[in-house]
Amino acid sequence: KLISRLRDLLLNKGYVCASVNTKKEAEGEKYRDYFDHQESYTKIPAHRALAMFRGRSDGVLSMRLLLSEDGEYSDTACINVVANHLQFVNKAKPADAWREQVVSRVWKMKLSLHLETELFTALKIKADAEAISVFAANLQDLLLSAPAGARPTLGLDPGYRSGVKVAVIDAHGKVIEHATVYPHAPQKRWRDALETLSNLCKQNHIELIAVGNGTASRETEKLADEIISHTKLPRLTKVLVSEAGASVYSASKVAEEEFPDLDVTIRGAVSIARRLQDPLAELVKIDPKAIGVGQYQHDVSQTALARSLDATVEDCVNAVGVDLDTASATLLSRVAGLSPTLAENIVAYRDEHGAFDSRAQLKKVPRLGPKAFEQSAGFLRIRKGSNPLDASGVHPESYPVVKRIVKHAERPLAELIGDSDFLSSLNPALFTDDKIGEPTVKDIFAELDKPGRDPRPEFKTVAFADGIEKISDLKPDQILEGQVTNVTAFGAFVDIGVHQDGLVHISALSDTFVKDPRSVVKAGDIVKVKVMSCDVARNRIALSMRLNDSADEQGLPARSRTEKSVAQRRPSKPDKLRKQARQSSQNKKTTEPVAQSALAMSLKAALEKK
Known part of the structure; x- marks a missing residue:
């Protein structure tokens, strides 16, 4: 009963109080915002809770769960609850001082440790769940980002001393040529690199130059600009591509099996080029945790994180659909109902018998039974098959419904496909049966209207400002174009081309109130931002999407004034x-x-x- 009363008191009125440990100020500079921080247990956001937990794990911060009294944070009220429960009243008798110490020690040495552990564990579980949810949402946005499509691409993995790794891939992702050039210091063979890459672009009719956004990316972008100017190819376009996870893929077993004869560094250039053509098909080859779009991803339950991310990848693959005749085994293994073994069997069958002509042919694949066919068939596409429905998201079980629609319309299927006016005039109730209801029939109408439609957005490119290559080049009130790389509960990170993403705090995303940053932006979006402030020492950039904001009025070096006002703090007295x-x-x-x-x-x- 006593513990229950104390638990309720701390749960409803408690404050998470963080303080810096002795002589840890310099070592824990990145936790400076939490050196003297108090925030309501019930209102603390997940990202701040996880930051404090990480600081505690690093030995920089101490955390307590206390109550607020007259601007001070202490456990006096909890000690009073214990005293009242024990019916102890100090009457100034000789033994009362000792009894008072006993009551205090019961709380401090027993009860407080138990309750703080319990409530902090509950807070950590809740914060983990929210962080995992944010990671999954960001991963979904990244996987469903716009594909450039089947266009010949030159992939460039920038570097200084080791050179720029080059991979030429055709419209279908096949590696045609590869090379290494050394345009940057210390070799500085700029003209040789320009000549080599220009020739590769001309010979292979390159339409896209994919430049990795890592080390030496801005210098390599300049090289790409010169290539475009030098070759004068009409459709040649330069695009900066995220390198996140490319090095992990390069050294993976999947990459080794796919390119056994290529050097690890060249595989990275291939990955950069391919993820521009089709981000989903390439990113599924990489462990989602290596893509780096989560907040505090290493602090949460890795089992729960892996389970959530795997489900997200599968959902994205199923939403887009997979071309049965071109998909890799890795991509096929992410389709609902297909295990890695079945995916490899499909590829082996395809290699032996050629392209699939119909979905029904899947039943001939070794070990692919009725259940696996039922689960996977609707997500597999055959673009050049004998049945046009095989190129759509209509499941084979629903083909009889389409036949009823064709019979009702008294028109061939080829004429029905894409006829929006006619399809919208149909009554779904006319085509239902015991197994298929109106919602499914409406989905079939939508697929017939736009068969095999891709839910991903139209491909666009970001244009970074010339001359802005490092943080020291930034100036307050500059307006720049950038690309959203990560969305968290407290705002969005934007790549503006200076090798360090800037933060648009949630309060600076819009002129109106924003509860969830993902309602305004998502990973991959191209946005206009204004530079509010830069902290070169801490490598932090504060940005705003409210372009009317002034840097003089709103200094945001580490956390915004709005965010700081949410957390209650002690009086400023040291x-x-x-x-x-x-x-x-x-x-x-x-x-x-x-x-x-x-x-x-x-x-x-x-x-x-x-």
């Missing part, structure tokens, strides 16, 4: 002065022995009421 003031108050002589502590004062007041 800790040392507070301690001295409390010590001085306790040392004052008084005729009332019960006034020696806050507990005694509380007990005295209770006694006087009686």
